Structure formats: C-alpha cells, structure tokens
Amino acid sequence: MMNRRSIVVIATVAAILAAVIPLLSIAGYARHRAIQVETEHLKAYSGWTLQRAEQNFSQARHVFDMLEQDAWAACSPAHIARMRELTIDSQSVDEIGYFVDGQLACTSWGPVQQDIGIGVPSATLVDGYALYLHITPFVTGGAPLLAISRGDYNVLMKHERLVDVLTDTKMTLGLATLDGQLIAMSRKADGALSQALARGLADGHDQDLMYASAENTHFRAFAITDRSTAFDRMDQELLLLIPLGAGMSVILIGLVVWISRQHLSPQGALQLAIKRKAFVTHYQPIIELATGQCAGAEALVRWRQPDGSFVPPDMFIPLAERTGLIEPLTDLVIQRVVDDLASMLRREPSMHVAINIAACDMQSGRFLPVLSRALRGAGVAPTQVWLEATESGFMDVNAARATIDQARQAGHAIAIDDFGTGYSSLSLLQTLPLDALKIDKSFVDAIGTQAATSIVVPHIISMAHGLRFRIVAEGVETAAQEAYLREAGVQFVQGWLYSKALPLEAFLAFYKARNQRRTAPPPDTEATGLTPPPASPSAG
Numbered sequence: 001m002m003n004r005r006s007i008v009v010i011a012t013v014a015a016i017l018a019a020v021i022p023l024l025s026i027a028g029y030a031r032h033r034a035i036q037v038e039t040e041h042l043k044a045y046s047g048w049t050l051q052r053a054e055q056n057f058s059q060a061r062h063v064f065d066m067l068e069q070d071a072w073a074a075c076s077p078a079h080i081a082r083m084r085e086l087t088i089d090s091q092s093v094d095e096i097g098y099f100v101d102g103q104l105a106c107t108s109w110g111p112v113q114q115d116i117g118i119g120v121p122s123a124t125l126v127d128g129y130a131l132y133l134h135i136t137p138f139v140t141g142g143a144p145l146l147a148i149s150r151g152d153y154n155v156l157m158k159h160e161r162l163v164d165v166l167t168d169t170k171m172t173l174g175l176a177t178l179d180g181q182l183i184a185m186s187r188k189a190d191g192a193l194s195q196a197l198a199r200g201l202a203d204g205h206d207q208d209l210m211y212a213s214a215e216n217t218h219f220r221a222f223a224i225t226d227r228s229t230a231f232d233r234m235d236q237e238l239l240l241l242i243p244l245g246a247g248m249s250v251i252l253i254g255l256v257v258w259i260s261r262q263h264l265s266p267q268g269a270l271q272l273a274i275k276r277k278a279f280v281t282h283y284q285p286i287i288e289l290a291t292g293q294c295a296g297a298e299a300l301v302r303w304r305q306p307d308g309s310f311v312p313p314d315m316f317i318p319l320a321e322r323t324g325l326i327e328p329l330t331d332l333v334i335q336r337v338v339d340d341l342a343s344m345l346r347r348e349p350s351m352h353v354a355i356n357i358a359a360c361d362m363q364s365g366r367f368l369p370v371l372s373r374a375l376r377g378a379g380v381a382p383t384q385v386w387l388e389a390t391e392s393g394f395m396d397v398n399a400a401r402a403t404i405d406q407a408r409q410a411g412h413a414i415a416i417d418d419f420g421t422g423y424s425s426l427s428l429l430q431t432l433p434l435d436a437l438k439i440d441k442s443f444v445d446a447i448g449t450q451a452a453t454s455i456v457v458p459h460i461i462s463m464a465h466g467l468r469f470r471i472v473a474e475g476v477e478t479a480a481q482e483a484y485l486r487e488a489g490v491q492f493v494q495g496w497l498y499s500k501a502l503p504l505e506a507f508l509a510f511y512k513a514r515n516q517r518r519t520a521p522p523p524d525t526e527a528t529g530l531t532p533p534p535a536s537p538s539a540g
C-alpha cells in the first residue's frame with residue numbers, strides 16, 4: 001500500500017491532469033475540426049469555381065457549334081452579324097474572331113484590316129480547344145482577355161468571369177490549366193502561393209493562409225482564405241464543445257477523488273488489498289507434547305505491503321469484520337493455505353493446519369463450500385484442516401451448530417479459540433459438538449504466577465478432558481509452562497518457545513527439522529515446581 005503522502009501527491013497531479021487534459025483535448029479537437037471543416041469549405045468553393053469555368057467554357061462551345069452549323073461566306077455581313085448576335089446572346093463571350101489562314105479576318109465588330117496572326121496557344125485542352133491566356137482585343141484595346149479557339153474561330157472572354165462565384169466568407173478563388181498556368185484569380189492573393197496551387201500544391205495551411213483545390217478534365221481550381229476564418233469557426237466549435245470538456249473534467253476529477261478516497265480510507269485500502277490478493281499466511285507450528293514433533297500449524301494471515309513489510313492481523317481483522325470484508329478475506333486465506341500446504345498435507349497425512357474462521361463466517365457457514373472446493377481440487381483430506389473460531393462465533397448457538405455439523409460431516413475438526421476470554425464458555429462447551437479447545441495465552445501466561453487466572457487453568461484442562469476435547473495451549477513461552485501443560489495432559493502446544501509464526505518456506509524447514517528428531521522430552525515437574533491437575537484418561 002502506498003503511504004498517504006504519495007497518494008495525496010499522485011491524486012493532486014491526477015486531479016490537475018483530469019481538469020486540464022479534457023479541455024486541452026477539446027481545444028485540440030476543435031482546432032483540428034475547424035481546419036478540417038474550413039478545408040472542406042475551400043474545396044467545395046474550388047469545385048464550384050470549376051463548375052463556373054465549365055459554364056463559361058460550354059457557352060464558348062455553344063458559340064462555336066452555332067457558327068459551324070452554317071457555311072458562311074467568310075466575313076460577309078451576314079457572317080459578321082451572326083457573330084455579333086451570338087456575342088450579344090452569350091453572357092460569357094465578349095467578342096468572336098474569325099481566322100483565315102491563321103490571320104484574323106473579321107470579328108463580331110466587323111472586318112479586320114491589320115495583320116493579326118493567331119499566335120501560339122498557351123495551352124491545349126484535352127478536346128482540342130486551344131487557350132490563349134492574354135489577348136489584347138485590337139478593336140477595344142481594353143484589358144487583356146482570355147481566348148478560346150476551335151477551328152477557324154476564337155472567342156474572347158474576361159478572365160474574372162471564369163471565377164465569379166459568390167462566396168459566403170472572404171476568400172480568393174483561382175483557376176489554372178492542368179499544366180499549371182494561372183488563368184484567373186477572383187482577387188489579388190499571395191503570388192507564390194497562387195503559382196504553387198496552380199501547379200498542384202496539396203491542400204493545407206501555412207502561418208497565415210489556408211488553401212484547397214479541385215480539378216476536372218480541363219482545369220484546376222483553388223480557394224485561399226485567411227486562417228482567421230478557420231479560427232472564427234474554431235471559436236464556434238469551442239462554444240459547443242467546452243461544456244462537454246468541462247463535463248469530462250468534472251467526471252474525471254470525481255473519479256480521481258473517488259479512487260484516492262478508496263486508497264486513503266482504511267476500508268478502501270483493505271478492499272483494494274483484497275482485490276489485489278495482497279495477503280500471505282504465516283504458519284505457527286503446533287507441537288505434540290507426547291512426541292515433541294510438529295503436528296501441524298495455525299495459519300495466520302498477514303497483509304503484505306509494497307515495501308515488503310507486513311501489517312499484523314490485529315490491525316485489520318477487526319476492520320474486516322466490521323465492514324463485511326472478512327468474507328472475501330477468509331476465502332483468500334483458505335485458498336492461500338491450500339496453495340501453500342497442499343503437497344505437504346498430501347505427503348504427511350497425520351499433519352493438520354488450523355484456519356481461523358471469523359464469527360460471521362462461523363454463523364453463516366458460507367465459507368464451507370469454498371473450503372470444500374479448494375480441498376477437493378488439491379486432493380487434501382478435510383480431516384487435515386481444523387477450523388478455529390472464538391466464542392463470539394458460537395454465540396448464535398443454532399446457527400453455529402448448523403455450521404459445525406456440516407463442517408464435521410465433511411471431516412473437519414472444530415476448535416474453540418481463545419477459550420476463557422468470552423462470557424458463555426461453559427454452556428457453549430456443553431452444548432456444541434466441538435473437537436478441540438485452545439487455552440488462551442492469558443491463562444498460559446498465568447501458569448506458575450500468583451495471578452487470579454492461574455487457578456482457572458487446571459479447571460479448564462480437566463473440563464476439556466471431561467468433554468473429551470483435544471487441548472491446544474497457546475502462547476507457550478517458557479519451559480516451565482510446557483512442563484506444567486505436559487504434566488496436565490495437554491496434547492498440543494504452540495508458542496514462541498517453539499517458534500513464532502513462520503513464512504511458508506521457514507515453516508516447511510522447521511517441520512522437516514523438528515520431525516527428524518523422534519524424542520519426547522520427559523515430564524519434569526520437579527524442575528518447574530508447578531502442580532498440574534491430574535491428566536484425564538481420555539486425553540491423547
């Protein structure tokens with residue numbers, strides 16, 4: 001588990017990121033989206049510019065078709081009148097010229113006396129039309145016009161007519177030949193950029209301008225605008241998206257607060273630890289006094305911290321019991337014990353392991369199927385697993401009896417733990433079908449002392465003998481206590497005199513070493529000076 005300081009620091013950083021990241025993402029998205037939308041906008045206008053150019057072009061084509069329908073006497077008054085009529089009828093065509101042997105013979109204005117050659121076209125379109133980009137009309141002498149020629153005719157039209165598309169925002173439209181010659185621009189724009197777009201520069205933007213283009217079989221059209229247009233669009237997008245970003249920030253901050261509270265509250269921390277299975281079991285050896293051998297162990301859970309240290313159960317079992325987390329914890333302990341000891345229990349059929357069962361579990365019996373599944377899966381005999389519960393676990397006698405009956409039917413032995421520290425000890429012992437009694441450490445401590453409890457010990461032992469319980473004395477710390485207990489006919493002991501609770505590997509080593517020695521130390525009442533109660537014939 002991380003310490004509080006680290007959690008607070010991480011939570012603060014996470015909360016700041018949770019507040020900032022959605023807003024930055026939204027801003028980034030709005031910018032991206034504004035550029036995308038504006039590029040599409042410019043592309044659409046490029047397409048409409050192509051359509052406009054094609055409209056003008058098709059009017060020129062119509063003029064050629066009309067003139068070529070009849071065999072005119074070249075530059076006859078009727079011929080010239082027809083050319084003039086078509087010029088007036090057409091919105092795009094400003095003048096029509098007729099060439100004989102490459103020389104301009106007449107126009108829609110009348111016959112031509114000067115020597116004016118047709119010249120070299122600037123571009124040839126796919127369907128045989130020739131384009132002359134800058135022709136100065138000799139009659140009007142006005143601004144240069146665009147000429148489109150087919151056969152013996154050409155038509156002149158104003159450049160700007162090809163790009164006169166009404167736009168909804170400020171932009172420049174341009175038209176070019178497919179080989180990159182600029183034909184017309186709707187207004188003045190960055191020269192280098194216009195030339196590059198005419199030559200086929202891909203859609204994009206620079207510091208100040210955005211641009212996009214479109215092509216058809218005759219022309220390439222493009223549109224250029226200030227980036228501010230896109231930013232105006234971005235502002236609109238942001239207005240819509242900021243509430244969404246703020247909402248996401250609030251949700252994320254809420255999540256951070258919730259997670260950090262989970263880590264900061266003891267209950268939350270315990271819950272997370274259970275979820276992460278951050279628990280190990282240590283094993284305190286149980287010694288059989290008659291042989292001096294290790295008869296098994298009591299499994300004692302420990303909460304493993306990220307730094308490798310362990311939180312003792314006194315610190316979290318009461319919390320787990322209060323909050324209902326004891327149930328998943330009991331399940332974890334059961335699984336851990338089976339995982340740890342299954343192979344050893346299979347090898348050593350006389351060995352047992354005692355598992356602590358919390359009061360609520362003892363009353364509900366909920367853990368029994370969990371235990372049974374785990375043992376069956378591991379091939380361990382249920383007789384090798386003892387269940388220990390304190391007196392509080394037996395308070396609801398009927399509920400406890402049901403659990404005890406089921407557990408005993410399955411083969412488990414049931415021990416009453418910390419005996420003597422509760423209130424209803426005697427009645428409980430008589431009423432319930434128990435198998436073993438664990439004498440609490442406080443009574444063992446009193447052995448050989450003047451403490452009031454010291455006189456209770458012989459009575460507990462003789463009562464347990466009378467009820468044919470196996471007796472385990474807890475918290476044995478001195479040889480004198482051991483001698484007393486042996487003399488009194490107590491079968492099993494556990495305590496620091498033999499070993500503290502050990503991690504799995506150390507326990508396995510302890511068991512091996514202990515059980516290689518086959519000696520049972522003789523009773524030595526003289527050495528202890530203690531007077532044990534007479535051993536019951538039923539003990540052992």
Ligand SMILES: Nc1nc2c(ncn2[C@@H]2O[C@H](COP(=O)(O)O[C@H]3[C@@H](O)[C@H](n4cnc5c(=O)[nH]c(N)nc54)O[C@@H]3COP(=O)(O)O)[C@@H](O)[C@H]2O)c(=O)[nH]1
Nearest residue numbers: 300301312313314317333356357358475476477495496501
């Ligand atoms: N419901 C569950 N309760 C559990 C589980 N694992 C442990 N516990 C209960 O937590 C209490 C504290 O246990 P722990 O800190 O492990 O202490 C045990 C022994 O280390 C300690 N002990 C044993 N011998 C001596 C000794 O000679 N001197 C000394 N000072 N202490 C000693 O006693 C504790 C064992 O107690 P008990 O269970 O009564 O046999 C404790 O109440 C555990 O029951 C669990 O998985 N589930």
